[in-house]
Amino acid sequence: MGNDSTGFWGVLRRPFVLDLRALALLRIATAAVLLIDLAIRSTDLEAHYANMGVMPIVAVLDHGWTPYQFSLHAASGMWQFEALLFIIAAVLAGALLLGYHTRLATVASWVLLVSLQNRNPFIAQGGDDLLRMLLFWGIFLPWGRVWSWDARGKPAPERLDYFSAATVAYIVQLALLYWCTALLKSGAEWTRDGTALYYAFSLDQVLLPAGRLLYPYPELLRLLTFGAYFTELLLPFALFIPVGVAWWRMLVFGVLAVFHLSISVTLFVGIFFLVNLASIQGLLPGGVLDWITHRLAPHAARARRWRPQLPAWQLPWRLRLERTGAPAPGRRRLARAVRETFVAVVLAYVCWWNLDDVAVIRPAGGLMSAPMRWFGYLFRVDQHWGMFAPTVFKxxxxxxxxxxxxxxxxxxxxxxxxxxxxxxxxxxxxxxxxxxxxxxxxxxxxxxxxxxxxxxxxxxxxxxxxxxxxxxxxxxxxxxxxxxxxxxxxxxxxxxxxxxxxxxxxxxxxxxx
Structure with a gap:
């Protein structure tokens, strides 16, 4: 879907128009993080995912699940079975990285990631929620349209800018992450005293050498505390400014890149910073991507001369996730309308979930009743962004x-x-x-x-x-x-x-x- 920037509606949707090349980078980065996550988790196949480990299936069923959750990884308590699923997940993540049958690889990777996270929720962290949501929204994004195996031999798209309900969902999801992270930090050490990072760097369980160097300077930690808090609270607003979109996006991209790289060298946060760095790749504007494309052109030419043949995946049933031919215009419009409506409904639900999670603006009794949460648990669009919130663990x-x-x-x-x-x-x-x-x-x-x-x-x-x-x-x-x-x-x-x-x-x- 192209971008008509003229008129009232064109101006309103400017912040949600993404470059197809940026979406390709988002796909590649997400798949790379998925592979890293699988590699780290694979070192504890028995300990974390088998019945002989620290979390037998019966314990997860009793203490870690809702009735709506599922896990293929819980089908067996043997580490060998887990290893097989890990190999399948890695192959699918590799296909996603290359953009090979991209939508099928995205759906399958999302299913296996949800299954894996459900198998042992007691080792999960905030980055897992974001990685899961990137794959979920990726199902509805054309992130395999360029810079992918699927795009080889196909004509280049007429336009590189793209707008849909899924691009709106992607931008809103990023904003919700940081807004809710800030709003959940309601303790005085974040909002008044500026001592949150002092207490965070007092935690030897997460303190890294760079954080140890900063720890003796209380005024610097106070400045960094307020800087982190107001970055999370205010920076997302820049994503919705309809003028100077490219400039604002580069500002958000640059600030968040520095922000998460700083976290990675001061605090032991696992893949959290990698997921966040991957998540902002879709924000890159066309000018930056033109420069990248120009620099990569010689390498791309060499890659085009190397054309190994990969086997085509054929689904045995009639309903296919990969289109093999152009559907009729009426059918295409209907499919697009259904997809856009579904994404819009899920996005509204995700906003509702996050609104309910932020206690400072939640009315007494909450907003979302327990019976309404089944969809979030089933499709794992449930999310919580309470990093070091409301106060830092002491x-x-x-x-x-x-x-x-x-x-x-x-x-x-x-x-x-x-x-x-x-x-x-x-x-x-x-x-x-x-x-x-x-x-x-x-x-x-x-x-x-x-x-x-x-x-x-x-x-x-x-x-x-x-x-x-x-x-x-x-x-x-x-x-x-x-x-x-x-x-x-x-x-x-x-x-x-x-x-x-x-x-x-x-x-x-x-x-x-």
Whole structure:
């Protein structure tokens, strides 16, 4: 659908007109992040997705699902089955990256991502919501029209600008992310005192070396706190200004790129910053893309001379997700009207969901009743953007996996069996294999998630005893050295809290709580 910028309606829709090349970059970046996410998750196939791990299917059904959620990954409790699904997901993400049968690859990648996230929701973070929504809106975007395998041998589009309900949804989704993130930060440390980043950098579980360098400067942290808060609150308005659209988009793109790169070097946030960097690729204006196209032209010419043949995917049923021929004009108009209406309805629902989530503007009793949430849970358009909100978590600390051997020695499983020490390690972040484990440990710290702890304790014991070089244990305690973050650089005395204990019955070789 082209862009007629004349007239009242043409001016109103200018902020929602996107370049097809920008949509192609959005597709490529989204697929690349999807592959990175799969690679990181694949290192914990048994631990996070199999019944022998920390989150058996029965536990997810009891504590982590609504009746409307589904998961192909929950069809089996074996890690080998999970590995097969991971391989399929990686192949589909690769097809999406190349733009090979793009819509089919997008739909299938979205289904498998929803399935994977539903399998273990206790290792999820805000970036997962955004990655899921990028794939969902991508189903309705022509992000395979250019710079894709599908576009090879086809005539170039008459126009590179594109407008539809899906482009509106993409822009509004980005704005909702940052608006809701800011509005949920209702604590005084964000809105009045400017101490939020001081407390965030006091959390050793997420603090990286660059953040450690900034930590001793309270006035700088105060300035950065207000800068982050007002960036999230005010910057999205620039996306809706109908004049100077290209300039405003480059401003948003540049500020957000610097913003998320800064987060990535100061705080341990996993793929969060990568998803956010990928999400803004669709904002790039035509002038920038003309420059990129010019620079890439010699490489594109060489690529066109290399034409390996890939097998065509044929669906056995009559209804096809990939069009093989041009439909009749009337049928095309009807399909477009149905698609546009569906996207508009889902976008309205997403706005409603986010409005209900923002407590500062929600009336008493809420806006969205529980019976209306089924659609969000089924299609996973549910979302929550409460990063460090309403205030920053203050209960910092580090974990000691205190194992007692059969001959009475105490070892720390978190440090590969070294003797137990209770002093703070030089790098608390280094105790976590990846951000998924950090998020898991954050979740089982909460009292209402105490049911998670025995599964974790039993898993640790089993994995420890699978290695013959490890001395046998008769007891294991998951210990949290709680260190509350205090104002003005004051330090608190760490408190030893035993979250879970597991004893191995010597005669049976089985753990018991």
């Amino acid at each position: 209960d910092d600390g580090w974990y000691i996996l205190e194992g007692t051997t059969t001959d009475g020695r105490q070892l720390d499983l978190n440090r590969n069996g070294a003797p137990v020490r209770y002093d703070k390690p030089a790098s608390v972040v280094a105790l976590f294999k990846n951000d998924r484990w950090r998020k898991y440990s954050e979740n089982y710290l909460f009292v209402n998630n105490a049911w998670m702890r025995p599964y974790y304790c039993n898993y640790l014991l089993r994995v420890w005893h699978e290695r013959p070089q490890h001395p046998p244990l008769r007891h294991l305690s998951v210990v949290y050295m709680k260190e509350v973050s205090l104002p003005d650089y004051e330090t608190s005395t760490p408190i030893r809290e035993v979250l879970c204990e597991c004893e191995l019955a010597v005669e049976s070789g089985k753990p018991k709580q």
